[in-house]
Amino acid sequence: MASSSVDAASRGRHDDPLSTSLQFLKGVGPRKSADLRRAGLITVEDLLYRLPFRYEDRSRMQPIVSLRAGMRAAVLGEIRSANVVVTRRRGFKIFHVVLADASGAIRCTWMNQTFLADILKPHLSAVVFGDVKLDSSGLHFMNPEYELMGDDTTAERTGRIVPFYEKTGTVTPNMQRRIVRQALDHVGDTIPDLLPQELRVRLDLMPRRPALEAAHFPPTEADVETLNAFRTPAQRRLIFEEFFLYQIGHAWRRHESSAERKPFSVEVNDRIRGSAARVLPFRLTAGQRDALKEIVEDMCRPTAMHRLLQGDVGAGKTIVALLAAVVAMENGLQVALMAPTEILAAQHYSTIARLLAQTRFRVELLTGSTPGLQKHTILAHIERGTANLIVGTHALVQENITFQRLGLVIIDEQHRFGVAQRATLQAKGLHPDVLLMTATPIPRTLALTDYSELDVSKITGLPPGRQPIRTWVKPESRRDEIYQLMREQLDAGRQAYIIYPLVAESEKIDLRSATEMADHLQAEVFPAYRVALLHGRMKQDAKDQAMQAFAGGRVHILVSTTVVEVGVDVPNASVMVVEHAERFGLSQLHQLRGRVGRGAWESHCILLYQSPWTDDARERLKAMADTTDGFVIAERDLALRGPGDFFGTRQSGMPKLRTGDLVRDHAIMEEAHREARRAVEQQTLSPELLHFVQHRWQDQFGLIEVG
Ligand code: ADP
Ligand code: MG
Numbered sequence: 001m002a003s004s005s006v007d008a009a010s011r012g013r014h015d016d017p018l019s020t021s022l023q024f025l026k027g028v029g030p031r032k033s034a035d036l037r038r039a040g041l042i043t044v045e046d047l048l049y050r051l052p053f054r055y056e057d058r059s060r061m062q063p064i065v066s067l068r069a070g071m072r073a074a075v076l077g078e079i080r081s082a083n084v085v086v087t088r089r090r091g092f093k094i095f096h097v098v099l100a101d102a103s104g105a106i107r108c109t110w111m112n113q114t115f116l117a118d119i120l121k122p123h124l125s126a127v128v129f130g131d132v133k134l135d136s137s138g139l140h141f142m143n144p145e146y147e148l149m150g151d152d153t154t155a156e157r158t159g160r161i162v163p164f165y166e167k168t169g170t171v172t173p174n175m176q177r178r179i180v181r182q183a184l185d186h187v188g189d190t191i192p193d194l195l196p197q198e199l200r201v202r203l204d205l206m207p208r209r210p211a212l213e214a215a216h217f218p219p220t221e222a223d224v225e226t227l228n229a230f231r232t233p234a235q236r237r238l239i240f241e242e243f244f245l246y247q248i249g250h251a252w253r254r255h256e257s258s259a260e261r262k263p264f265s266v267e268v269n270d271r272i273r274g275s276a277a278r279v280l281p282f283r284l285t286a287g288q289r290d291a292l293k294e295i296v297e298d299m300c301r302p303t304a305m306h307r308l309l310q311g312d313v314g315a316g317k318t319i320v321a322l323l324a325a326v327v328a329m330e331n332g333l334q335v336a337l338m339a340p341t342e343i344l345a346a347q348h349y350s351t352i353a354r355l356l357a358q359t360r361f362r363v364e365l366l367t368g369s370t371p372g373l374q375k376h377t378i379l380a381h382i383e384r385g386t387a388n389l390i391v392g393t394h395a396l397v398q399e400n401i402t403f404q405r406l407g408l409v410i411i412d413e414q415h416r417f418g419v420a421q422r423a424t425l426q427a428k429g430l431h432p433d434v435l436l437m438t439a440t441p442i443p444r445t446l447a448l449t450d451y452s453e454l455d456v457s458k459i460t461g462l463p464p465g466r467q468p469i470r471t472w473v474k475p476e477s478r479r480d481e482i483y484q485l486m487r488e489q490l491d492a493g494r495q496a497y498i499i500y501p502l503v504a505e506s507e508k509i510d511l512r513s514a515t516e517m518a519d520h521l522q523a524e525v526f527p528a529y530r531v532a533l534l535h536g537r538m539k540q541d542a543k544d545q546a547m548q549a550f551a552g553g554r555v556h557i558l559v560s561t562t563v564v565e566v567g568v569d570v571p572n573a574s575v576m577v578v579e580h581a582e583r584f585g586l587s588q589l590h591q592l593r594g595r596v597g598r599g600a601w602e603s604h605c606i607l608l609y610q611s612p613w614t615d616d617a618r619e620r621l622k623a624m625a626d627t628t629d630g631f632v633i634a635e636r637d638l639a640l641r642g643p644g645d646f647f648g649t650r651q652s653g654m655p656k657l658r659t660g661d662l663v664r665d666h667a668i669m670e671e672a673h674r675e676a677r678r679a680v681e682q683q684t685l686s687p688e689l690l691h692f693v694q695h696r697w698q699d700q701f702g703l704i705e706v707g
């Protein structure tokens with residue numbers, strides 16, 4: 001959207017007090033400014049938009065005598081004694097302090113932090129904050145936060161509600177408060193406000209300068225609980241501001257791109273409909289038909305499509321994408337289909353090549369392991385336009401490919417790709433239509449971020465004849481029962497997957513256990529059946545062979561690391577055993593389970609866990625047993641992991657936020673989204689807002705656009 005160099009230049013402008021570098025504030029020496037810089041705080045604005053994460057009411061400090069077990073409290077007192085005790089059991093070092101105020105005294109205990117003896121010395125005044133606990137020797141604070149008061153009881157730290165900030169290097173809490181105070185004084189009484197006046201009045205939002213003041217140094221009458229819930233008018237105003245600026249960028253870009261015309265046009269007539277129908281091996285479900293209709297309507301528009309096709313695992317997204325591809329190819333355009341793994345790309349390629357065998361369209365497969373000479377030929381075909389549909393992995397964006405006439409880009413399992421990769425492939429065409437596919441439903445919270453300007457089609461329902469999948473959560477010790485169940489299925493002609501986790505730190509160990517398991521199963525448990533092993537470290541040929549042997553029914557049990565997690569389709573497989581299921585994320589388990597239940601037989605998904613398991617793991621496996629609905633699972637996953645981890649953060653286009661929180665402040669985000677669209681559509685953007693969107697948006701939110 002904009003180059004960050006423009007912004008770098010404007011940051012240095014001296015006329016704007018918000019862009020003053022922190023090192024020029026009084027009391028910020030080179031050391032502190034280096035610490036602040038390391039925490040990402042460079043300008044006055046950076047500092048003022050990092051709100052306190054907690055507030056403490058020091059005008060109403062809790063008298064020690066009133067403390068009760070289970071309270072969360074702050075007390076101010078004098079340190080009466082301080083000493084380090086070494087426990088007999090395992091040699092723990094415990095640091096004890098006795099803190100006293102006019103009403104009484106309480107013990108504070110820190111485990112293994114003996115360095116505190118140099119800080120918390122007798123006769124000093126300190127504030128201690130934390131949970132009050134009770135044990136056989138009475139009430140105490142365990143590992144509380146602390147702050148020394150010294151003799152200095154200036155207004156920033158006592159007798160009022162005081163703010164707490166994330167720790168930044170050697171800058172103590174009190175120094176942080178003083179620097180923020182300086183920064184607020186530095187910017188003066190008024191600062192320009194990007195929020196339109198009309199909007200502020202209508203939504204009852206505080207002006208910017210007072211909001212910053214009150215968010216950092218709340219008035220004494222403010223309510224500490226409301227502050228700690230981030231719901232004061234000042235906090236709400238600042239969070240809204242951030243979300244609004246973010247949404248304005250999306251809304252504006254959507255508006256702009258709707259004015260850009262594609263350099264080609266797509267039409268559908270009876271001949272093309274007939275051609276698509278000949279490719280189709282079965283009747284589309286109603287859900288597939290609706291989705292296809294929306295996609296093709298977009299393609300026929302003069303502006304580029306940006307559409308997300310959402311459908312649970314097994315819903316049948318591939319055929320919908322292929323039919324869209326046929327429409328594009330019939331219009332003389334090339335199509336690129338990008339998949340996240342080589343196995344999946346190879347599988348798409350073979351399905352598509354089979355379905356297109358009777359047509360005049362030429363399909364090519366291009367992955368990182370395509371041999372050099374062959375690659376050369378394929379690239380030439382792509383450039384000359386004699387290759388119509390190119391299936392590949394991210395090699396499609398890395399290789400030096402020139403398309404002759406790329407009109408449609410399809411990205412399968414799009415959440416597996418980084419935003420940058422998607423954007424690069426897109427840039428290889430001239431405003432190509434873009435279709436993203438995902439089996440991971442986008443939770444409400446995230447739908448308003450990265451995806452807010454995409455159009456969404458949903459395939460609801462599954463193809464006919466599917467049998468339900470039964471999910472079993474079992475301790476590893478009940479393995480024999482599982483083998484029994486597998487045997488029944490194998491005897492009935494079905495196939496089975498056994499999945500091993502492969503986490504980076506213990507890759508070797510897991511690889512060994514997967515290999516040993518494959519040998520053991522072959523030799524001792526299922527000698528009558530063929531077992532094959534598939535893992536990420538195998539050569540591509542060997543991987544393809546194993547996968548093809550399984551798909552062709554020549555291998556009955558596939559022992560695999562998670563490479564089969566995404567997308568592969570072997571309808572005859574009816575058993576999925578996941579070893580160490582407690583180590584997998586919820587969405588991952590859902591993907592894995594989606595590998596079975598694709599045929600006409602009842603299927604089984606067995607989640608083996610090894611105790612002890614964490615509460616989180618128990619929650620995840622319980623969620624899996626409770627539902628097969630991908631949407632419910634995605635919401636549970638988000639709740640368990642938080643939005644940061646959900647899509648792998650930065651990579652996948654989560655905005656870099658300073659004040660707002662996607663989960664906590666979701667309602668504010670919805671409001672901001674509505675208002676931003678409205679402002680863009682009614683063309684009420686001020687020149688300042690437009691400047692922000694064009695020159696600073698990208699830098700502030702750290703994003704590249706999607707779709
Ligand atoms: P996903 O949405 O998970 O990518 P796929 O496109 O791999 O699902 O489809 C899953 C399976 O369902 C495939 O074997 C596919 O051939 C089959 N399938 C898709 N649509 C239909 C349909 N309308 N009728 C019957 N089978 C279908
Ligand atoms: Mg798929």
